[in-house]
Amino acid sequence: GLSYSVDNTVPTATITLSDNRLATGETAEVTITFSERVTGFELEDLAAGNGTLSNLRANADARTWTATLTPTATG
Template sequence: QLNITLANSRIKAGETTTVTFAFNEAVTGFTRDDVVLSDANGTLGEPTTSDNGRTWTATFTPTANVEDSSNTISVNLAGVTNTAGTAGSGQASSTNYGIDTRRPTVVAITVADMHLGIGETTTVTFTFSEAVTDLVL
């Protein structure tokens, strides 16, 4: 049995997160090759263990320019064995996690008064594809 969790389940541009693979018993032979990333939208570093094979961690880096809330990381359990040498079977999967590495875009710019005279001011409105913070002009 395996529980796969991500430290951050809503990953944004410029972020990485730790993925924890918690087996119900110590295993050997667990490598990145056992991890299925076909629905992950990212890459994974090599898993390491600090408790003799029961819990493994690796760094997940999301793919750029992705906006998807239904990502999963899976493991093919046939690639791992317990300490008695018995190979696992089946597959385990994480719950869905979100990735938003797509940068906002400007979808409209409107000017309240298109015919300004000397000394006049107007309001310019920028509409983005999503909410933004820290806008610097």
């Protein structure tokens, strides 16, 4: 007979910043590392307080994603 399994475990994510003390006009790389491969991840899935995110891209493994954070104020 036909046998299959369903993965219903939600992936976890770790988010790190290359620099957490930015001044206006500076940028930092944001790295999002998932516990498993993800697809369909978009900038609209993220929210950044005191800044904007751009240039979201996946590494070849689709587990590690990177974006650019541009602060709207120093802090």
